[in-house]
Amino acid sequence: MTASASANEGPLSFEEVFDLVKRNEQAHYDLVYRTLLAKSEYLTSIPNYDGYSILHYLVIHGALNLFNQVIAIPNIRFILLTKSASKPNKDVLQLANENRLKSSNHRKLFQIIDRLVQMDKFAEYGKNNQINECKKMLELDRQLVNEKPPYRRYYLIHHLAYANNRQAFDELCQICQFDMTLLTSDMNTASEVAFERNHRDFARYLETLSPQMRAIREQHQKDKQKGKVSSKTTAEPAENDPGLEKQIVSTGGNNMLDCFTCPLTKEIFRDPVVLSDGFTYERTAIQQWLDLGNRRSPMTNIELTNVELVPNTVLKHLLNDIAEKQKK
Structure with missing residues (x-):
């Protein structure tokens, strides 16, 4: 996969996305995330020419932000303790433990995975x-x-x-x-x-x-x-465009529609933002949740490391692309 990859392209092949992660091409991690939204089964697949999966390499590289976003993908086929194919066989917790002293991100990733294993x-x-x-x-x-x-x-x-x-x-x-x-x-x-x-x-x-x-x-x-459908927030959701829903489903199926739907409002995103729990929310809905004094994730009830709202540009661009196709 080259740097010329366009944000308007569809999901990458397994070989392309695997190569990007293995080489730790952080500049293209948006493309990796975009692909895993549609092809979540890629995450723990181990190719016959390598001993590790994409999940293993995310841990090895300390890709904290991408890891958090990936494990929050709706309906993801996630096997936490996926073993490597290479000898000795190692799971993600073992790899995270071995690499925890490399950087602060590696240390945080080990702490997250260790907690995830217990939960x-x-x-x-x-x-x-x-x-x-x-x-x-x-x-x-x-x-x-x-x-x-x-x-x-x-x-x-x-x-x-x-x-x-x-x-x-x-x-x-x-x-x-x-x-x-x-x-x-x-909900x-x-x-x-x-x-x-x-x-x-x-x-x-x-x-x-x-x-x-x-x-x-x-x-x-x-x-x-x-x-x-409402949640414990009181944000008023905007009505979904049935045509846009149909276009999303035709593009990537019902799982793709889940990816484009706020877990709080149950409506298609207008202004998607990522919280430190890795989940993407509609900005107004999660801001209202935070304004009520909540400092735990509404999806996991785990204490939030911070309350910064980061625009999810990948989902925003994908939605814009699908909306443009709908108009044609």
Whole structure:
């Protein structure tokens, strides 16, 4: 891949994007991100001519910002502890540990991955209803109860609601405090998850413990009746252009539409910005979230390292390109 690559080109081939990352061509990382939005399966694929994946090389190079953005891509096929093909086989945590002294970015990346590994293990225990294992981890770190990796849909409370496990919920309430207002990645409360699974008694029980949870669910119902979906922010979303939606889907499928949709407003971006959690939001929506005093990610509940809003020029340019095609 040469420096002449145009921002108007489509996704790169696997060989092209792999070569850019392997050679640490930071000037073209926008193209890498653009490609992974459409071809997330490239991230952990290991070519037969190399021992590492793109994910491994991001860690080796300490590509902190790109790593954070990539793991926040909607519906990404992400295998955190992907092993290298070369001997000895190493996962991303081992590589991050080996390289952590190279720079401040390498050190931060190791800290992020180390934390992700713990959260991922905890989330998997919750998903599989292994409550005793959850308890063991919570005895060492109670913050885990209200955190999740960016690429996971549910917090622990949602897994319990999905499994209708009120007994486990009550037991865990004795050793930790659930944030009852946490939302899934598609903006549902734990009671909404329970209602969807027809676990009505558990859903109502949760809402008796948290009137705010009930208020959020009822607001969601009102918004859906009006043809929109809201979050815990109060930003008013602009209406989606059906023609633009159709053009986006025809360009890259429903996953591409998710990439162009703000997780808070559920509307196509107008002014996309990236927060330090790696997620892209509509500027007005995330600014309102921050103005309310929130200093944790609305998608992971992890404390934000900073509250700077960085324009996502890649998504903005892609949206402009698709909008131009729609007009033709």
